[in-house]
Amino acid sequence: MGEGTGVLVIGGGPAGLAAAIAARMEGFTVTVADGAKPPIDKACGEGLMPGTMAALRQLGVAIRPHDGLVFRGVRFVDAETSVEANFSGASGFGVRRTVLHQRMIDRAQKCGVRLLWNTPVTGLPTDGVVLGNAIFKAKWIIGADGIHSRVRRWIGLDRPARREKRFAQRQHFRGKVWTDCMEVHWGRRAQVYVTPLGNDETCVALISRDPLMRLQDAWKEFPKLAGHLHYAEPSTLERGAVTVTRRLNQVYRGNIALIGDASGSVDAITGEGLCLSFQQAIALADALGSGNLERYQRAHCQLARRPNTMSRLLLLLDRYPSLRARTLRCLACEPGLFSRLLAVHLGESSPEFLAATSLRLGWQFLTA
Known part of the structure; x- marks a missing residue:
């Protein structure tokens, strides 16, 4: 196994690989341990939003044109109404989850991340992690082991939360x-x-x-x-x-940080789960470089704010069909409004833009 590493990532899915790549780009020696082996699949929508593609480029992950298909925007459809909007800048990309995972493995290996597949982590003693029958030492430990995170439980952050x-x-x-x-x-x-x-x-x-x-x-x-x-x-x-909506008040303890769904999650309805994980990975690597995980805590809260808000709003449409029908009618009457809301959803707008869009939507509700 070796004696240790600068950063040990527990979990080799997209969030864990993103964290490993970002930490390696900061100059750390990095090891990823996962009890599974590639290809690692997960039931998801497999649509990468423009922000997700931008984060992948920042991490140096190459998604090739033949890996999938470009899509230009988002369309909402119900029994009576259809409304669509194009992305304002870059496009989205549809790609199989297993293909995305392989591209991230390729990038991790290229930049020198050590990958330990079929290697479950079974404990967290004070001086490292338990891999098999040995203790593997690490300066920093990252829990990227998903919604049902053992790492979160081991460090005492798996407290009852609204979800x-x-x-x-x-x-x-x-x-x-x-x-x-x-x-x-x-x-x-x-x-x-x-x-x-x-x-x-x-x-x-x-x-x-x-x-x-x-x-x-x-x-x-x-x-x-x-x-x-x-x-x-x-x-x-x-x-x-x-798919779980869950918020944690704390995403690190000591030298151990959580990322991706292990650190809280938004409903899949947003399409923003991967983008959020990749942005967290970049923020976490920056915090590790400064030796200050409180910096990651602040960044994590800020990054999650908009996806959490959009998740709550979209789940309202799921829970109240009459509200959804009225909303889609309003958007169909003014397609430009859906374009503005999509820009808000993707974080491509200012608070003033959001306020103006909210007023326009409110007016449409009153006059629909």
Whole structure:
């Protein structure tokens, strides 16, 4: 195993690899340990927003054109209304989760990160971590082990917190791709995300509050989507996951910091989970370089503020169908307003822009 490292990352998913890459770029020796081995998959919408692509470029992760498919914006669809908006600058990109993971592994290896797969961490003594039967020493330890983080529990930060849990199912379909947007189809009990991936393949992800709901159960709520997929063939099996909205008051203790879903999470409805993790990784590496994890704590709170706000707003639309229907009618009446809201969602606006957009939306509500 070796005697130790400057930074040990527990968890080799996208958040952990981003943390490892960013720390290596700060000059640290870095080791990643994970009980699994690549390819590591997760049921998600597989659409990378422009901010996510920008963070990947900052980390030096190369996403190649043939890895997936560019999409130009976001489209909301319900039984009666459809409204869409283009991204104001760079585009989004649809890419299989396993392909993204491999590109991040490539980058980590290229910059000198040591990767220990099939190597679970089983404990956190005061002077390092337990890998197998040995203690592996590290100056800094990063917990990137997901929603059900053991690291969070080991360091005493897994206290009861307000959280909202929903359930996801994802499947890929092969057939003619009909959209150049990432689509969100709104139903009475669920949403379905549609992301074009290229090579005549589309990712379809269902999110609901019902742990037993599957894609086949949901088609009657989404007749437009069912029509598009009528002649498409499933190219993968259905895969499930849990999406949780959770906030932590503290994301580090001593020399151990949490990142990604281990440090709190936003509902998948935002499409911002990966972007948030990558931005946290960059902020954490900066804090490690200065030797001050309180600096990361402040940055973490600031980075999470906008995604948490947007998550709450979008979950309101999920919880109250009449509010959602009225909102979509308002946006359909003034498509430019949806473009402004998308810019707010992506963090491409000032507080003044947000205030003006809120006033316009309020006026539309009054006059709709």
